[in-house]
Amino acid sequence: MARQKLRQKDDKHEHCYIRDGKLALPYQYFAGRVGSRFLIALRDKKQILGVKCEKCNRVFVPPRQRCERCMEDLSDSWVELSDTGELTNYTVVNYEDKHLPRKPPYILAMIKLGGADTPLPHILEGIEPGKVELGMKVKAVFADETTNTILDVDHFEPV
Amino acid sequence: MGKRVAVCAVEQTGFFTNLWQKRFQEMAFDIVEPIIRKTGVTFDMATGIRNIITCSDDVFDARTISDNAMTDAVGAHYRGEEKVTMDGINAIGYGLACVLSGHDDIILIVGHCKESQSESRDMVTNLAFDPFYYRPLGLDFKNVAALQARAYMNKSGVTDEHLAKVVVNSRKNAALNPAANARELLTEEQVLKSPMTCDPIRLLHEYPVSDGAVAMLLVCEERASEFTDKPVWISGFANCMDSYFLGDKDLVGNFSLKKAAERAYRKAGVKNPAEEFDLVEVNDCFAYQTPMWLEGLGLCGEGKGSALIDGGGLKTCNVNKSGGMLAGNPLMIGGLARAAEAVIQLRGEAGDRQVEGAKKALAHGTTGAAGQFHSVLVLDSE
Numbered sequence: 001m002a003r004q005k006l007r008q009k010d011d012k013h014e015h016c017y018i019r020d021g022k023l024a025l026p027y028q029y030f031a032g033r034v035g036s037r038f039l040i041a042l043r044d045k046k047q048i049l050g051v052k053c054e055k056c057n058r059v060f061v062p063p064r065q066r067c068e069r070c071m072e073d074l075s076d077s078w079v080e081l082s083d084t085g086e087l088t089n090y091t092v093v094n095y096e097d098k099h100l101p102r103k104p105p106y107i108l109a110m111i112k113l114g115g116a117d118t119p120l121p122h123i124l125e126g127i128e129p130g131k132v133e134l135g136m137k138v139k140a141v142f143a144d145e146t147t148n149t150i151l152d153v154d155h156f157e158p159v
Numbered sequence: 160m161g162k163r164v165a166v167c168a169v170e171q172t173g174f175f176t177n178l179w180q181k182r183f184q185e186m187a188f189d190i191v192e193p194i195i196r197k198t199g200v201t202f203d204m205a206t207g208i209r210n211i212i213t214c215s216d217d218v219f220d221a222r223t224i225s226d227n228a229m230t231d232a233v234g235a236h237y238r239g240e241e242k243v244t245m246d247g248i249n250a251i252g253y254g255l256a257c258v259l260s261g262h263d264d265i266i267l268i269v270g271h272c273k274e275s276q277s278e279s280r281d282m283v284t285n286l287a288f289d290p291f292y293y294r295p296l297g298l299d300f301k302n303v304a305a306l307q308a309r310a311y312m313n314k315s316g317v318t319d320e321h322l323a324k325v326v327v328n329s330r331k332n333a334a335l336n337p338a339a340n341a342r343e344l345l346t347e348e349q350v351l352k353s354p355m356t357c358d359p360i361r362l363l364h365e366y367p368v369s370d371g372a373v374a375m376l377l378v379c380e381e382r383a384s385e386f387t388d389k390p391v392w393i394s395g396f397a398n399c400m401d402s403y404f405l406g407d408k409d410l411v412g413n414f415s416l417k418k419a420a421e422r423a424y425r426k427a428g429v430k431n432p433a434e435e436f437d438l439v440e441v442n443d444c445f446a447y448q449t450p451m452w453l454e455g456l457g458l459c460g461e462g463k464g465s466a467l468i469d470g471g472g473l474k475t476c477n478v479n480k481s482g483g484m485l486a487g488n489p490l491m492i493g494g495l496a497r498a499a500e501a502v503i504q505l506r507g508e509a510g511d512r513q514v515e516g517a518k519k520a521l522a523h524g525t526t527g528a529a530g531q532f533h534s535v536l537v538l539d540s541e
Contacts, residue, residue, distance in 0.1 A: 013180055023221050029290045039291065060407065062292040068402060089410070091305035092358040093297070098278075099285040100297035108302050110406060118406035121296055121306075129358075134313075149295040 031148075034065045034075050042152045046142045048081045050116050058117045062150070082114025083140040084159055089119070092129040101151070105129060111138055111156055122150070126157035164258045165383035165390035166251075166538070168194045168376040169502045174340040174487050177275040178370035183220060184232035187213075187269050190374040191233055198376060198386040200265065202234050210239035210263045212254055214247035214270030216491050218283050221276070233269045243270075246442070247373065248494030248524030248534045252396045254377040264379045271372035272489030280368055280490070287528060293405070300444070300490075300528050301365065303405060305357035307529040308447040310410045312359060315450065317465045319359065322446040323350035326363050326485060328473045329449075333482025335512040336500075340369045340487025364446035369487040373495045375502070389506045395427025395537035405528060413455030416525075416533040420456050427537035432457040437517040438477035438504050440497035442525045443484045452523060453478065456535070480504065480512045494524015498536055505540040 031039055034051070041047040050059045051074040053067040060067075065075045089110035096104050107129055110119040124138060136158060143154035170190035172178070178186065194200065201207035211233050215225040222228055226242035229235070243250045247270030254266035274280045284300035311317065327347055333339035345363065353363040376386065383390040399418035402408040420432070429435050439458060443449040450464025458476060459467040467473070479485070481500035488496040501520035503509050518541060524534040 016180055018179065021221065023218070031291055035291060060404075062289075062404060068407065089306050089310055091302055091309060091360075092355070093302050093305075094354070094358065095281075095301075095356045097281050097297075097299075099282045099294075099299065101295065102297075108296070108298075108306070110306060118404065120406055121293060121298060123296065147295065149290070150292045151295045 032065065034063050037078070038063045039148055039152070043146045043148060046083075048083055048113060048140065048153070050079045050081045051075070052077045052079045059115060060118050061113065061116045061120050079115055081116050084137060085111045085113035085116070087124070087132070087134060087136045087138055088112050089134070090124060090132050107132060109138070109156065122153060123155040124157070125155040162259060163380040164255050164393045165378050165380060165387075166375055166393065166502050167378045167383055167386040167390055168198050169374070169499045170194055171338050171373045171496065171499050172371045173338040174369045174371035174489070174496070176340060176368055176370070176487070178273060179275065181370075183215070183271050183273065184229060186271050186273075186370070186372040187229055187374070188232040190372055191267070191269060194267070194374055194376050200376060200386055202238065204238065208234060208238065208265050208267045210241075210257055211235045211267045211269065212241055212243060212250040212257075214243045214250050214268070214491055214495065215272060216244050218286055219272050219274065219277065219489075219491060229269070229271070233267065244491075245526040245532065246494040246524035246534060247492040248498050248522065248536060249398060249526075250495065251375070251377070251393065251498060251536060252398065252534065255393055255396055258377060258379050264382050266377040268375040268377065268495075269372065270374075270492040270495045272491035273370040274368045274489045275370050284490075284528070298405070298528070301360065302357050303528040304445045304448075305360045306405070307410045308359050308445065311447055311451050314411050315454070315462050315464050317447060317450050317468070319351060320347070321450065321465050321468045322361075322364055323347040324468050325446045325449045325473065326350045329479060329483050329485040332480050332512060333486035335510070336481050336486070337510075339482040341367045341482070342486070360445055360447070366444045366484050367487040369489045371489060371492070371496075373492050373499045375499070391502045391505045392539045392541070393536065394539045395423040395425070395429065396535070397422035397426065398532060398534040400532045401530070403531065410529060411451075413451065413530070416452060416455030416530060416535075417457075419533045419535045423535035423537055427539075429537060432521070433459060436476070436519050436521045438480055438501065438514045439521045440479055440481060440500050441483060441523045442493040442497055443479070444490070444493065446485060448530070449473070449478065449483065449485070452525075452530070455533070456521065456523060477514050480509065480514060494522065494534055497524060498522040498538070501536075501538050505538055
């Protein structure tokens with residue numbers, strides 16, 4: 001039950017009433033046909049797929065049906081990406097919040113997988129934050145249980 | 160040159176970390192009422208305001224179609240009303256289109272946001288990301304900004320010391336702005352010692368949680384003098400969107416900002432942005448964004464953000480005399496608040512922080528993660 005409270009009375013704020021509420025709504029998101037194929041391959045085959053735009057010569061991950069630049073249909077241009085890649089950027093998350101996947105401190109990295117042109121954000125574990133270096137090689141560690149999201153890769157760790 | 164549109168009035172609530180004692184509607188009415196009183200504008204359907212553009216966000220307000228709750232307070236019953244759910248500076252572009260199309264003579268703009276009402280601003284911005292690939296990783300506007308900050312600092316040579324100077328400058332300016340939220344002066348040492356919340360972003364590099372509202376009255380050129388003897392003219396406006404997925408875009412290229420600036424400058428006849436503006440207001444949610452956006456706006460050369468800070472350019476170019484976003488405006492109206500400051504300066508009403516003889520100003524807004532979308536507004540007093 002929501003806590004309900006009256007602010008302490010003072011000269012200016014007599015009878016000021018504040019109600020605690022919560023936005024909470026069970027919801028279903030369709031991943032799309034392209035997204036579904038990506039997520040199923042990730043879950044069932046532990047494969048990370050990208051899509052290639054032949055016109056722009058660019059491999060995207062996460063996948064999408066159309067190239068954002070030329071609108072070409074990419075839904076049948078799958079490319080299997082390596083589960084290892086190069087760390088291109090990172091930050092050490094040092095604050096705590098309910099939407100964050102780990103307790104702080106943890107490392108949020110950008111990883112360019114072999115075969116992809118766009119780096120993918122993910123969690124990096126198995127290394128002290130002070131020792132992380134741009135360009136280092138990292139490898140996907142798959143999760144034991146599926147969530148049908150990108151977290152079917154649990155995290156990346158140094159090769 | 161085509162027809163022109165004037166900003167004939169501007170009001171802001173002042174910005175605070177927790178305006179718990181004001182409902183959204185009261186915040187809005189507090190600034191709409193003085194616009195009516197000072198300009199004499201009415202809601203007469205023949206001669207007054209027939210259309211209102213509001214700016215708010217459903218998740219920040221915890222209400223679906225958040226503008227529906229605002230209509231009586233902004234005078235929108237029995238007339239047109241539309242909402243912008245991007246940085247409220249885009250309501251100015253929208254209002255400009257309404258007037259220049261000939262559909263309206265007068266547009267009232269009212270933007271509001273109370274970041275304090277949600278338990279966490281970062282949880283709100285986490286919802287900006289897709290539910291399969293980015294949101295489960297906990298991405299929010301802060302940790303994504305940290306990735307951009309690292310990439311920008313590596314490229315530009317902007318250091319932790321430079322960022323401390325940016326924050327100190329913001330606070331110096333904010334101290335002279337009664338509307339600003341964070342007005343306490345800071346030393347560089349205090350900034351450098353503040354906790355690293357998301358490396359390389361420190362606590363004092365982040366804009367404070369803020370509540371407040373901004374309103375403006377836009378009027379067609381023919382009728383501007385009915386409402387003010389100090390109109391401020393909108394001479395250029397443009398925006399540009401970059402890729403949604405963070406990995407798709409060049410994090411340090413300022414692509415969308417450069418495109419938006421280029422188009423706004425062309426329309427406004429700005430040839431040399433580094434020389435022409437008397438003051439510049441940039442929407443810097445995090446300290447690294449001040450030099451990065453200044454580079455993108457062409458106010459210093461590419462990669463010269465650090466040199467601009469070292470050379471005292473923040474002061475000489477009158478960057479963020481309001482204190483900027485770093486001194487605290489709520490996310491949804493960061494750019495609208497920049498535009499408000501620019502209008503106040505061009506009207507000569509900025510008090511202790513007035514830029515003497517200011518005639519041309521730049522106001523910038525941004526929406527989305529790590530500057531996905533940018534808006535650029537050029538304003539003139541003549």
